[in-house]
Amino acid sequence: MTEGNNKPKVRLICKPDNMLKTVYTACRTCYSSDSPLNIYDCEADSEKMLKLIERVISSGHYSTIEHIQVSFAISNISRACSHQLVRHRHMSFSQKSQRYVKEKGQFDYLTPPTIEKDSELKKKYDEFMGKISEFYLELTEKGVPAEDARFVLPNAAATSMVASLNLRELIHLANLRLCTRAQAEIRLLVRMMCDELTKEEPWLKNYLVPKCERWGFCDEDKSCGRKPKAVK
């Protein structure tokens, strides 16, 4: 999606203060005779913590990253985008309801860059959204409840939500949705979610990447060519 108003708004609204130490304690507990409390309380330099975390995650011991939960306030995404996001089953969502929140005028909507860049198509697109809005308003004015009038609203309609997930799921989400095969809007949304978190937790930058960056190869049928194709 384009920069500006036509892009998601994302803010990290909740995360634990001691993420690195918590993940390190979870990792170290698996291999130490010491108690988790002692491990947590003892001084460990971040290089040592990061080395162990990388070793444990690379071995697939993912329970160690499930202890961290983060929440994002997300708005100005399309229903097409939110529909893709809610496919991720380990995430929790509270989304603006089209049943309880009735549109009073032109509903907000997103425009894909491929339409935005063509002024003629953009004009038709806006007119089309206007017509849908008119019909929606006609329905609600004639007493059709919002929960039924919303049937005419398009995938382009803007939505908002609070989305929460643990670190394992965020890494999985990033691995799938930062891939160039993912659709542009969700790719941008997930990029923004990851950037919000890595601003405060830069050590996560190596994990919040497309899957090919972690694996060193691409398993997609239609590869973008960034990494060599997997031998199947």
Ligand SMILES: Cc1cc2nc3c(=O)[nH]c(=O)nc-3n(C[C@H](O)[C@H](O)[C@H](O)COP(=O)(O)OP(=O)(O)OC[C@H]3O[C@@H](n4cnc5c(N)ncnc54)[C@H](O)[C@@H]3O)c2cc1C
């Ligand atoms: C580029 C792209 C194109 C896509 N195209 C389509 C499409 O055309 N049509 C379509 O329907 N979907 C499509 N999807 C959605 C896709 O099929 C998945 O539903 C979505 O990516 C969620 O992925 P997931 O199941 O790995 O992750 P999550 O639901 O986030 O789950 C994470 C992991 O938990 C485990 N898990 C979760 N639930 C179960 C379960 N019930 N049983 C066993 N293991 C489980 C799996 O290991 C899973 O990988 C697409 C996704 C991408 C990234």
